[in-house]
Amino acid sequence: MRKIYFICFLFMLNGLFAQKKDKLNPIAIYEKVWQEKNSDARLKLIKTVWLDDSTFEDPSASIKGPAALNNVINEFYKKFPDAVLTSGSKIVKDNYVTWEWKILDSKQKKLIMGGRDFARLNGKGQVSKIIGFWNNDVTLSDAEVLQNLEADNYKVVAQYYDCLFKTKDFIKMAALIEDGAIYSQAEGLPYGGNYTGFNEWTKMFAKSAEYFDLEIEKEPVYLSDATKNEVIIYFTIKCKAKKSGKTLSMPISEHIDLKNGKITAVRPFYFDTKQFAEFLKARK
Known part of the structure; x- marks a missing residue:
């Protein structure tokens, strides 16, 4: 009997891990969007996880739709052409995901900005909303x-x-x-x-x-x-x-x-x- 309970427990854990992985997949693609510097290739990637009514808000922008998000990122790379995104571990709760991030200058090896994003997912592998908060006090770790x-x-x-x-x-x-x-x-x-x-x-x-x-x-x-x-x-x-x-x-x-x-x-x-x-x- 204990063996049956243990096997059921393993199946339950596998199901939870699979659910978390499914929810993190659109976030992983969203992060790839920010790493892609070619505008056309980026827009195609955006459309795989971003709807016409999906929104993005941070201290610099408040936009809706794939093309508008692509334009925000285009303008960012005009200002910071050597920027590289790094991100921390993800916390998942229901259809919400949050994580910390940093953006570095790959040539000068300095921190451009850091912050935390909150994402709402639609349960179908797409992002319905991103809210980004900036942290002016963030610093590079010793590592x-x-x-x-x-x-x-x-x-x-x-x-x-x-x-x-x-x-x-x-x-x-x-x-x-x-x-x-x-x-x-x-x-x-x-x-x-x-x-x-x-x-x-x-x-x-x-x-x-x-x-x-x-x-x-x-x-x-x-x-x-x-x-x-x-x-x-x-x-x-x-x-x-x-x-x-x-x-x-x-x-x-x-x-x-x-x-x-x-x-x-x-x-x-x-x-x-x-x-x-x-x-x-x-x-x-």
């Missing part, structure tokens, strides 16, 4: 600040990697490097030592090129710790030694420090530095 910093650091390191190993664009790379940045190569390598400043880095790159030709065998995995302003990339190189003509594959991790959006230090770690040094120095 959001670190997330923004992590994204910026990742972007800088990805550009550095492409410049060094793919495009060989040292002019672009120089703009990513802080004055006085230090590149530390293992002392056991023919080009080992500390190199300070980008001009010294280029001399080290040229010297290393005298010993081997390099290709990327496995693209990098990026690991980031924004609290330390550090990004670690892990990848595998395949080298052909110019003295011996032999080839060798070697995993490498590079630990990269950043400050204010520029690289301040790079420390490569070879899977087996001794083996790699001997490989470079060996003759036919």
